[in-house]
Amino acid sequence: MKASVGDVVLPGDYCEEISAVGEKAKVIIGPGLQKEIDHVYVTKAGILKKRNPNTYWVDNYQKRYIPARGENVIGVVVQKAGDIFRVDVGSSITAALSYLSFEGATKKNKPDVQIGDVVYAKMLVASKDMEPELVCVDSHGKKGRMGVLSDGFVFKCSLNLIRKILNPNCPLLESLKNEWPFELAAGMNGRIWIKANTMRETIALGNAILGAEYLSDEEIKSMCTNIATILAGHVS
Amino acid sequence: MGVEVDTKEFKLKPMKCEFNFLSKSDGSAILSQGETVTLVSVNGPLDIKMQSQSIEKSTLEVLFCTKGGKPSVADRYKESIIKQTCETAILGSLYPRSGITVTIQELEDYGGLLSCALNCTCLALLNSGLAMRFVFAAVSCAVDELGNIVLEPTQEQATSARALLNFVFESRNKNLLTGFSEGSYSESAYEEALERCRAASDLVFTFYRDIISKYSNVI
Amino acid sequence: MAEIYKLIHPVKYFNDYISRNVRPDGRQFHEHRNIKLNVNSIKASEASGVVKCGNTTVICGIKLELATPKAEEPDSGFLVTNVELLPLCSSKFRPGPPSDYAQVVSNIVTDIVMNSECINLKDLCIVYDKLAWVLYCDIVCIDNDGGLIDACVMALISSLKTLTLPNVTYDPETEDIKVDITKRSPLKVNGLPVATSFAIFPFFEKSILLTDPSAYEEDMCGGNGANLIVCWNKGFLCGTQKFGGSTLSMEDEKQALKIAKQRTKLVEKLIETCIDNESK
Numbered sequence: 001m002k003a004s005v006g007d008v009v010l011p012g013d014y015c016e017e018i019s020a021v022g023e024k025a026k027v028i029i030g031p032g033l034q035k036e037i038d039h040v041y042v043t044k045a046g047i048l049k050k051r052n053p054n055t056y057w058v059d060n061y062q063k064r065y066i067p068a069r070g071e072n073v074i075g076v077v078v079q080k081a082g083d084i085f086r087v088d089v090g091s092s093i094t095a096a097l098s099y100l101s102f103e104g105a106t107k108k109n110k111p112d113v114q115i116g117d118v119v120y121a122k123m124l125v126a127s128k129d130m131e132p133e134l135v136c137v138d139s140h141g142k143k144g145r146m147g148v149l150s151d152g153f154v155f156k157c158s159l160n161l162i163r164k165i166l167n168p169n170c171p172l173l174e175s176l177k178n179e180w181p182f183e184l185a186a187g188m189n190g191r192i193w194i195k196a197n198t199m200r201e202t203i204a205l206g207n208a209i210l211g212a213e214y215l216s217d218e219e220i221k222s223m224c225t226n227i228a229t230i231l232a233g234h235v236s
Numbered sequence: 237m238g239v240e241v242d243t244k245e246f247k248l249k250p251m252k253c254e255f256n257f258l259s260k261s262d263g264s265a266i267l268s269q270g271e272t273v274t275l276v277s278v279n280g281p282l283d284i285k286m287q288s289q290s291i292e293k294s295t296l297e298v299l300f301c302t303k304g305g306k307p308s309v310a311d312r313y314k315e316s317i318i319k320q321t322c323e324t325a326i327l328g329s330l331y332p333r334s335g336i337t338v339t340i341q342e343l344e345d346y347g348g349l350l351s352c353a354l355n356c357t358c359l360a361l362l363n364s365g366l367a368m369r370f371v372f373a374a375v376s377c378a379v380d381e382l383g384n385i386v387l388e389p390t391q392e393q394a395t396s397a398r399a400l401l402n403f404v405f406e407s408r409n410k411n412l413l414t415g416f417s418e419g420s421y422s423e424s425a426y427e428e429a430l431e432r433c434r435a436a437s438d439l440v441f442t443f444y445r446d447i448i449s450k451y452s453n454v455i
Numbered sequence: 456m457a458e459i460y461k462l463i464h465p466v467k468y469f470n471d472y473i474s475r476n477v478r479p480d481g482r483q484f485h486e487h488r489n490i491k492l493n494v495n496s497i498k499a500s501e502a503s504g505v506v507k508c509g510n511t512t513v514i515c516g517i518k519l520e521l522a523t524p525k526a527e528e529p530d531s532g533f534l535v536t537n538v539e540l541l542p543l544c545s546s547k548f549r550p551g552p553p554s555d556y557a558q559v560v561s562n563i564v565t566d567i568v569m570n571s572e573c574i575n576l577k578d579l580c581i582v583y584d585k586l587a588w589v590l591y592c593d594i595v596c597i598d599n600d601g602g603l604i605d606a607c608v609m610a611l612i613s614s615l616k617t618l619t620l621p622n623v624t625y626d627p628e629t630e631d632i633k634v635d636i637t638k639r640s641p642l643k644v645n646g647l648p649v650a651t652s653f654a655i656f657p658f659f660e661k662s663i664l665l666t667d668p669s670a671y672e673e674d675m676c677g678g679n680g681a682n683l684i685v686c687w688n689k690g691f692l693c694g695t696q697k698f699g700g701s702t703l704s705m706e707d708e709k710q711a712l713k714i715a716k717q718r719t720k721l722v723e724k725l726i727e728t729c730i731d732n733e734s735k
Binding site: 309310312313315316317319320321323324399401406409411412413414415416417418419420421422423426427430 | 558562697712
């Protein structure tokens with residue numbers, strides 16, 4: 001079936017619009033789209049979206065993470081093997097994290113990472129034919145916000161929720177940060193790390209994020225105030 | 237006969253579907269077609285044993301669990317049908333050296349179990365976000381004693397029928413993806429059944445689209 | 456050189472053949488392999504048949520036993536078919552319990568015979584609710600080079616055609632069973648179901664039908680075994696199975712039915728000639 005931007009699409013649909021634009025200018029086809037001979041076919045079920053100039057993708061529901069280069073993810077160190085750590089990021093195979101890819105790390109000065117630690121890292125290599133590789137430094141050798149996340153609480157959610165809360169237009173984090181202080185790291189692999197002052201606040205924060213999955217912007221705002229009032233003890 | 241076919245409306249059993257019925261699997265769907273209900277869970281891409289890995293495409297594993305729970309030779313046959321259908325539909329080359337597991341649980345069987353299981357599998361695959369070449373729709377029909385074709389027969393119609401035909405179509409060109417049959421039938425009955433089911437598969441595809449748009453709008 | 460090419464570019468190698476309208480073993484797309492049939496070659500069994508389609512070799516033996524009919528169907532006997540795929544026939548199979556594929560093949564062969572209604576199970580009943588024949592049809596594959604279902608069905612049907620059942624007398628009072636192996640009556644076989652396999656190869660936008668595929672062709676077309684099996688019996692279809700491989704358009708479908716019909720006539724003639732020669 002023929003599809004255009006904004007439509008609900010199913011795998012097997014094709015988009016003539018993209019092929020037509022592609023003849024004149026450069027087009028970027030993102031996840032959920034594939035070029036086959038002379039048509040661009042949809043491979044995932046969701047909504048066909050476009051961002052100017054000429055970037056197309058399908059916004060679909062997904063829980064399982066497929067590594068993609070340049071994404072920030074949260075993983076758990078599961079093994080130390082020689083000079084790499086194996087990190088579980090939720091993909092089919094564990095990702096490798098060299099211990100030299102921490103800020104200031106050398107052969108002599110190894111970073112202090114234990115099995116079971118949670119790390120916030122960037123995908124450096126992500127190819128379907130190779131083991132994914134993570135780094136905890138940027139191209140200048142600075143750690144930025146990456147590295148081991150100590151304390152706090154990690155939970156899993158769908159990949160869509162991460163994209164939703166990281167969207168600059170999403171009011172969730174804006175509203176929550178005005179209510180009580182907390183730290184948060186969201187990995188594109190569907191894992192969120194949160195840290196607040198008390199257990200009560202941590203749980204409230206986790207529930208607020210998970211509850212936002214199917215809510216509209218307005219509903220999110222009212223939910224945040226609601227949770228804040230309950231937390232403050234005004235309503236039991 | 238030809239006139240009759242044109243005027244007859246294609247009606248399928250009412251379908252109801254819920255996504256994410258299971259919270260822990262990567263994709264799951266529960267589908268009821270009339271009284272028949274199946275539940276499918278899809279997990280993957282997963283890490284699998286070295287010996288079953290393929291460097292070209294993902295390894296698909298299909299498990300069919302009957303209500304009775306005892307595995308039989310007929311279940312292996314059903315698994316083989318579902319597996320080969322999924323193998324063509326999934327773009328396995330995007331996930332080399334990994335495994336995808338599909339588990340089908342029969343909940344209620346009032347006829348048309350296998351086509352319900354196939355449709356439910358397709359929905360669960362859509363929910364899991366695995367890349368697919370196309371979606372597929374399974375439609376069953378029966379050829380009765382007089383040679384008439386009954387779409388989606390009830391259990392009584394199915395037991396009294398001379399033959400039962402099942403077809404699975406893909407969404408791109410509505411070509412035949414999988415087909416299997418029981419009983420014997422004439423060539424003309426076969427061709428008529430195939431065309432009727434092909435037309436009826438549109439209803440299933442529309443249903444898929446409705447379900448997806450219902451879920452996409454809230455995300 | 457060709458061997459190396461085949462190893463390095465398996466898909467391209469195959470594509471090159473297809474684009475020149477020929478198959479790697481030199482056949483045309485719709486040409487099937489030579490069939491060789493021999494009946495009653497195993498003297499230890501009641502009836503037997505050996506079939507060779509190209510390299511695919513299948514042997515079928517039928518053993519008779521007496522049993523009490525099932526309570527639900529007191530007037531029917533039993534027909535038990537089983538296909539064994541030993542490690543002998545292909546490197547794909549391992550020793551041990553029957554593989555999933557062997558179970559699937561068994562199931563398809565049983566379905567074809569049952570759906571074609573070529574054997575009336577009621578003919579196998581001797582005394583109502585007391586005594587019936589059990590036909591154990593064991594099919595063993597010796598060499599698996601594709602088109603397995605065709606060969607299995609052919610071996611099974613030709614064996615059934617030559618099967619004779621000994622006379623049995625049953626004394627209802629003493630429940631004494633007497634089998635007279637000298638007096639035999641042939642089993643009634645209604646029609647002659649013949650299966651024809653096809654592999655469907657996706658070639659750019661089209662799909663190419665390959666009649667009676669070899670194991671190599673089956674592998675190249677994806678899927679487990681043949682992609683399309685069409686079974687004719689007395690002008691009626693008694694099983695059309697399509698699994699995996701490429702999709703099938705309407706024209707290809709019609710063509711496959713036609714080719715299968717022609718091949719069925721040929722196989723029917725072959726089986727009849729073979730049985731005639733044997734009985735002379």
